Amino acid sequence: MSIVRQLVESVPLPKMVQIRQRFLSPTVEDxxxxxxxxxxxxxxxxxxxxxxxxxxxxxxxxxxxxxxxxxxxxxxxxxxxxxxxxxxxxxxxxxxxxxxxxxxxxxxxxxxxxxxxxxxxxxxxxxxxxxxxxxxxxxxxxxxxxxxxxxxxxxxxxxxxxxxxxxxxxxxxxxxxxxxxxxxxxxxxxxxxxxxxxxxxxxxxxxxxxxxxxxxxxxxxxxxxxxxxxxxxxxxxxxxxxxxxxxxxxMPRILADEFDVLVVDEIGKDISGDGMDPNITGRYATPFATGGPKITRICVRRLTERTHGNANGIGVADTTTKQVFEAIDFEKTYPNALTSTVIEPVKVPMVLANDKLAIQAAIKTSNVLRDEDVRLVHIRTTLGMDVIRVSESLLPVLKQRDDIEILSDAVEWEFDETGALEARLCWQETSTTNQVP
CATH class of the missing domain: 3.40.50.11440 (LarA, N-terminal domain)
Incomplete structure (x- = not known):
């Protein structure tokens, strides 16, 4: 067993609750x-x-x-x-x-x-x-x-x-x-x-x-x-x-102003110019923009198919997976940074063998006294913010809001034998947001 696995595999993952966030929704029909x-x-x-x-x-x-x-x-x-x-x-x-x-x-x-x-x-x-x-x-x-x-x-x-x-x-x-x-x-x-x-x-x-x-x-x-x-x-x-x-x-947002870990299922240029919208994550590649929640650690699980290997934005994450790293096409990722002169978005974060370890590493480094008390939010992409998952520790704050609806009981994370998140089992079919593998 590798020393990295030994250090993180015992980190507990919090039970998660699916919630619906409500926002203004004028819509053009035709x-x-x-x-x-x-x-x-x-x-x-x-x-x-x-x-x-x-x-x-x-x-x-x-x-x-x-x-x-x-x-x-x-x-x-x-x-x-x-x-x-x-x-x-x-x-x-x-x-x-x-x-x-x-x-x-x-x-x-x-x-x-x-x-x-x-x-x-x-x-x-x-x-x-x-x-x-x-x-x-x-x-x-x-x-x-x-x-x-x-x-x-x-x-x-x-x-x-x-x-x-x-x-x-x-x-x-x-x-x-x-x-x-x-x-x-x-x-x-x-x-x-x-x-x-x-x-x-x-x-x-x-x-x-x-x-x-x-x-x-x-x-x-x-x-x-x-x-x-x-x-x-x-x-x-x-x-x-x-x-x-x-x-x-x-604009949508995460209706919690401060928490410890954000898990993002997919990032890509088809989602945002920065892979995941900093206006939602609060993570900006320059000091000239501000706003969004205060988050200690961000974990990214996958790149979208439509990004064609362009991993711009992965640099503001803290942990990611081997699958993401192997999907990166640096010939498509670096031109944006070389043109914009901003290289932070294309740096490589800590790479873990699978989803489970990447999430556990984010929790372990989030400076929470008791790992089991971690405040964690799980989203599909920054384009789909209506239905998200939050840890039980965030419910006391969120339950007080009238723009939040609780959709599920608290459930454990589900991973297959390789440590890959069974994402389809995480999400009830109550949302029109992007589906992920």
Whole structure:
């Protein structure tokens, strides 16, 4: 028996209770109608070209129904007589290659067949100019050569900085549409300057007259589309901050402000740019963003299939499994860090042989006087926060809340003979959140 196993295998695991957390949940029922109506409302404010090709910019985030949103935008543009095509707007994601970025779109359901438009993926860019400090400004070549550009993105708090514009249309124009070179330029001086740089870059990009509008998506706490708004180019800077404030109100969270261990079943780029959303875990890779619960240790069990080996975000975890380590594709993981200049998310945490040992190691190092009293939360992903599991030790606090529903009795953890968590046995079929193996 290894010394590592000897040190952790006797650590007790607390009994777990499944609970439902309730959040605000406005929902768009018909994506196509919502997009069509949003364009109709703003039609007169958009500087439509007389004819030609329109680039529809779609990113790599796991936005709810992003394929349907893209399809609806393409359909609306076709109805106006334009020839739309899709451009990946994802900076250095997808391994910073044209093939990789197209593959990311297709993994999100954004295929040429489904959306009804060709995908033109390239890392070629046009330099539009420079910021006052000398940083160059870029735009995707295909998009620049089109007769107009429509940018689709979700509005939400960023994972590494704070400002009036975080993750949204402005950032997509500055970084996503700038491809790897644009992303590298915006990140060159670090996240301490990001809030000002993305605005300056977006202003230059919009001054070309190429940007027609942004299609802003806000999600509710249940990973469903809550709102879709079209922002004419002339109103993007004025209206996006208000949408960000609304998005913050809809955000899910763990309804416990402080606990000892968080176990996350899956992380991946399709879940969050940081693998698991720091706004939920409270673990940020930079000092320029704050918020979320205070957690002593985080354990990650798996990478999602859709992340294709990109383990960005694993570095903020404390323990993980051999299965995760063996699934990491460093060629897909490192480009994001090299472009953003933030390397903390791609560092490797303590690697244990299996799920059981990884969870026990997190408990053992969480500085709890009695391991059996550990306050532990277990989630599937940071996209699915309605039904989660908590240790019995957290119930006295959570039972006092009227936005919590107890769904099960306290149960033991179940592992197979290899120490792998029998995840499907953990979760009662009461949730619409992502399923995990």
């Amino acid at each position: 994506i196509n109608d919502a997009v069509k109506n949003a364009f109709a409302v703003e039609d007169s404010k958009i500087m439509w070209p007389t004819s030609g090709e329109i680039a529809v910019v779609v990113g790599s985030r796991g936005i709810s129904q992003i394929n349907e949103v893209a399809k609806a935008v393409v359909s609306d543009l076709k109805a106006r007589g334009y020839r739309p095509f899709v451009v990946p707007g994802m900076g250095s994601h997808g391994g910073a290659t044209a093939e990789g970025q197209k593959e990311v779109l297709e993994s999100l359901g954004v295929t040429e067949e489904f959306v009804g438009a060709p995908i033109r993926s390239s890392m070629e860019v046009i330099q539009l100019g420079d910021l006052p400090n000398g940083l160059p400004i870029y735009m995707d070549k295909y998009a620049y050569e089109a007769d107009g550009i429509v940018v689709i993105n979700r509005i939400k708090p960023h994972t590494a900085f704070r400002g009036p514009y975080e993750s949204g249309i402005v950032k997509m124009i500055a970084i996503g549409l700038g491809k790897q070179k644009g992303a590298e330029s915006c990140h060159k001086l670090g996240f301490g300057h990001m809030a000002e740089h993305i605005v300056q870059v977006a202003e230059v990009s919009m001054s070309t007259g190429k940007i027609l509008a942004g299609v802003a998506v806000i999600e509710n706490a249940y990973d469903h589309v809550a709102e879709i708004q079209v922002l004419p180019a002339s109103e993007i800077l004025a209206r996006e901050p208000g949408l960000l404030e609304r998005a913050k109100r809809y």
